[in-house]
Amino acid sequence: MKNTPINFEIVKKKIDASGLKPDISSSTIREIVRLVNEIQEETGEKFVRMEMGVPGLPTPETLINAEIEALKSGVVSSKYPMIEGNAELKNEAARFVKLFINQDVEGKHCIPAVGSMQSAMALFLTVNRLSEKRNKILFIDPGFPVQKQQCHVLGIGYDTFDVYDYRGEKLKDKIESYLKTGEFSSIIYSNPNNPSWISFTEKELKIIGDLATKYNTVVLEDLAYFGMDFRKDYSIPGEAPYQPSVANYTDNYVIMLSSSKVFSFAGERVGIMVVSPALFDKSFDGLKRNYKKDTFGYALIYGALYTLSAGVNHSAQVGMAKMFKAVNDGEYNFIEGIKPYAERAKVMKKLLIENGFKIVYDKDEDQLISDGFYFTFSYPGLTGSELLEELLYYGISAISLKITGSKRTEGLRACVSQVLPEQFDTLEYRLKRFHEDHQ
Numbered sequence: 001m002k003n004t005p006i007n008f009e010i011v012k013k014k015i016d017a018s019g020l021k022p023d024i025s026s027s028t029i030r031e032i033v034r035l036v037n038e039i040q041e042e043t044g045e046k047f048v049r050m051e052m053g054v055p056g057l058p059t060p061e062t063l064i065n066a067e068i069e070a071l072k073s074g075v076v077s078s079k080y081p082m083i084e085g086n087a088e089l090k091n092e093a094a095r096f097v098k099l100f101i102n103q104d105v106e107g108k109h110c111i112p113a114v115g116s117m118q119s120a121m122a123l124f125l126t127v128n129r130l131s132e133k134r135n136k137i138l139f140i141d142p143g144f145p146v147q148k149q150q151c152h153v154l155g156i157g158y159d160t161f162d163v164y165d166y167r168g169e170k171l172k173d174k175i176e177s178y179l180k181t182g183e184f185s186s187i188i189y190s191n192p193n194n195p196s197w198i199s200f201t202e203k204e205l206k207i208i209g210d211l212a213t214k215y216n217t218v219v220l221e222d223l224a225y226f227g228m229d230f231r232k233d234y235s236i237p238g239e240a241p242y243q244p245s246v247a248n249y250t251d252n253y254v255i256m257l258s259s260s261k262v263f264s265f266a267g268e269r270v271g272i273m274v275v276s277p278a279l280f281d282k283s284f285d286g287l288k289r290n291y292k293k294d295t296f297g298y299a300l301i302y303g304a305l306y307t308l309s310a311g312v313n314h315s316a317q318v319g320m321a322k323m324f325k326a327v328n329d330g331e332y333n334f335i336e337g338i339k340p341y342a343e344r345a346k347v348m349k350k351l352l353i354e355n356g357f358k359i360v361y362d363k364d365e366d367q368l369i370s371d372g373f374y375f376t377f378s379y380p381g382l383t384g385s386e387l388l389e390e391l392l393y394y395g396i397s398a399i400s401l402k403i404t405g406s407k408r409t410e411g412l413r414a415c416v417s418q419v420l421p422e423q424f425d426t427l428e429y430r431l432k433r434f435h436e437d438h439q
């Protein structure tokens with residue numbers, strides 16, 4: 001029996017029984033969560049858990065208090081919310097977009113959904129019906145795996161490429177090679193990116209925006225990690241620098257805002273779709289096949305969104321409205337609230353590098369990426385599958401990049417949110433042991 005920080009036999013037994021082999025790197029996040037829970041239970045040892053992207057910070061009090069008050073007022077819980085959303089939330093969201101992205105939109109262009117997860121579902125159901133011929137989504141990968149699952153569930157076709165080899169100017173020809181087929185209704189990416197934590201440069205956003213305009217393609221810009229490129233301070237309302245966005249380069253955009261990570265509000269499930277004013281009122285012949293009206297905004301709200309849920313949780317909308325207001329009024333600095341993630345990532349990356357690991361997606365063109373919610377890493381000589389499995393014997397869990405559409409299959413994704421500073425010594429000890437045993 002090998003001597004590893006976590007009992008070798010138990011880990012081996014649990015991995016063998018999990019059914020996740022031979023290729024453990026194809027496991028979903030939830031499958032890894034289950035396996036690690038089982039190992040922890042039987043060994044009594046606590047893992048350094050880096051597999052799941054759950055917020056690890058408390059929800060701001062402003063938000064909780066506003067939601068409690070809304071519930072206590074007795075009005076909100078008994079009535080159905082409006083499909084297009086609570087007026088106060090819509091208006092504060094529009095203010096937020098002006099103050100932090102520097103884009104002019106009105107409340108009507110800001111539509112709450114049950115998290116960005118539902119935003120994507122409603123948007124896929126809309127963009128793919130704009131025209132009969134344009135019926136595929138282009139994923140700029142790596143990406144959030146569930147969005148592809150949504151396409152599978154909806155029977156929507158998609159294509160994808162790993163952006164690793166196509167940064168900067170090279171992005172243009174690559175994206176154009178897809179769009180010129182005339183088959184793509186939309187392009188989707190997250191920025192900063194889950195899982196790689198790369199952030200597109202202004203040059204790259206301009207390339208995406210220009211091509212979207214040229215080929216009449218809608219960009220679905222997923223800003224689930226709004227403002228979390230901590231190399232710049234995006235936290236001052238109405239002052240540059242603003243959160244970078246493709247909205248500066250095309251009218252064909254929808255921005256997905258999520259409250260989950262930025263406001264640690266994942267449990268209440270509320271996000272906002274910001275539809276470009278020009279796109280909102282634009283007519284598309286294809287929409288008439290599935291929707292009553294042919295305008296984008298109408299089809300999205302009263303067609304797609306209506307069928308997914310009868311509106312968004314009333315009290316969560318009130319909470320979010322007050323939160324946006326506090327942020328917009330400069331009373332709450334939302335970036336300060338989430339900076340601990342960057343501090344954790346900095347230490348964790350340093351410990352990994354000191355012990356022979358490499359950061360896989362390490363640069364935005366010529367600049368080192370930001371520290372933030374996720375990072376990617378590999379260990380020379382091991383495949384992603386081998387690394388994921390080996391690390392379990394050392395009490396460290398992560399997910400493979402393989403399930404994110406990345407071609408860098410040697411890599412794993414680490415999420416810093418559940419790793420508390422009190423665990424850094426343990427992490428260091430386990431990484432040292434790993435390095436000693438694998439040189």
Ligand SMILES: Cc1ncc(COP(=O)(O)O)c(C=O)c1O
Nearest residue numbers: 115116117144190194224258260
């Ligand atoms: C890139 C990305 N988009 C969307 C989501 C889902 O966001 P929400 O919790 O608002 O549904 C996540 C959550 O991890 C994510 O990483």
